[in-house]
Amino acid sequence: MQVSVADSAGFCSGVKRALKIARATIDRGGPVHMLGEIVHNESVLSDIAEAGVRSIMRLGDGRGKSLLICAHGVPARKICDARRRGYRIIDATCPMVKQIHRLALELERVGRRVIVIGDSEHDEVKGIVGQLKKRAIVVSGIRDARGKTLRRLGKAGVVVQSTQALSHVMRIVEELKKRVPDLKFHNTICSPTRSKQREMASMPLRNDVMIIIGSKTSANTRRLYQISKSLNPRTYRVKSKAEIDPRWFRHARTAGVGAGASTPDHITREVVDYLAEVGVRT
Ligand code: SF4
Numbered sequence: 534m535q536v537s538v539a540d541s542a543g544f545c546s547g548v549k550r551a552l553k554i555a556r557a558t559i560d561r562g563g564p565v566h567m568l569g570e571i572v573h574n575e576s577v578l579s580d581i582a583e584a585g586v587r588s589i590m591r592l593g594d595g596r597g598k599s600l601l602i603c604a605h606g607v608p609a610r611k612i613c614d615a616r617r618r619g620y621r622i623i624d625a626t627c628p629m630v631k632q633i634h635r636l637a638l639e640l641e642r643v644g645r646r647v648i649v650i651g652d653s654e655h656d657e658v659k660g661i662v663g664q665l666k667k668r669a670i671v672v673s674g675i676r677d678a679r680g681k682t683l684r685r686l687g688k689a690g691v692v693v694q695s696t697q698a699l700s701h702v703m704r705i706v707e708e709l710k711k712r713v714p715d716l717k718f719h720n721t722i723c724s725p726t727r728s729k730q731r732e733m734a735s736m737p738l739r740n741d742v743m744i745i746i747g748s749k750t751s752a753n754t755r756r757l758y759q760i761s762k763s764l765n766p767r768t769y770r771v772k773s774k775a776e777i778d779p780r781w782f783r784h785a786r787t788a789g790v791g792a793g794a795s796t797p798d799h800i801t802r803e804v805v806d807y808l809a810e811v812g813v814r815t
């Protein structure tokens with residue numbers, strides 16, 4: 534069985550940067566706290582915890598402590614609150630997420646109601662919404678785009694969670710255009726996500742089986758899986774090689790491997806090595 538790996542598989546630039554910042558902060562010494570998860574991957578999180586970063590869900594007394602802000606960003610009030618409590622802020626928010634914050638703020642400044650296309654429960658979306666003075670409208674699917682509130686908007690501006698699927702976003706934007714007469718659209722899907730999705734638009738068609746590696750909590754991995762599955766029903770999502778069932782590869786001559794933006798390279802390598810073995814056995 535021939536195994537090929539997507540060129541764009543694995544850590545995106547934002548995750549690499551956030552991890553570099555985390556390591557530099559640990560090296561400087563002193564307690565380091567992290568609000569939520571620096572990236573949505575269990576293996577990365579346990580490495581970071583072992584290195585001494587404590588993951589917290591709520592802010593406490595921050596005196597003498599560094600607070601790491603994850604790649605997805607956080608609402609502005611959280612940073613103010615943390616500063617007030619005495620934390621030293623180490624901001625590892627991805628520059629591409631910061632750009633979304635800037636665009637959303639600019640839309641608000643010029644009097645447009647901000648619409649965010651994304652998952653309302655995702656940290657990145659909460660972070661975008663939390664930059665604004667007025668309540669933003671989060672649209673996660675076509676049904677939301679047909680909602681009553683939108684009909685009353687004369688003028689609005691759209692930004693997109695960086696890891697959304699382009700085809701899904703464009704369907705929503707078409708719906709929004711029918712309801713909002715003056716709509717400004719910023720396509721803020723980030724470039725690493727676009728590269729991954731571009732590869733996923735053809736790789737599943739060239740391979741008998743597709744394996745997408747990433748945590749169940751990783752939104753971008755889920756999206757890659759959905760795209761691949763829609764093109765090739767023999768697509769499977771796994772966290773690591775331990776979840777692979779060799780029966781998936783019966784009569785398969787080719788297997789393609791994709792990995793989410795928070796999947797470490799060593800996990801992808803282990804999967805590829807394992808598939809090479811499975812290929813010999815099937
Ligand atoms: S997925 Fe894109 S926006 Fe999110 S951290 Fe990676 S590069 Fe940044």
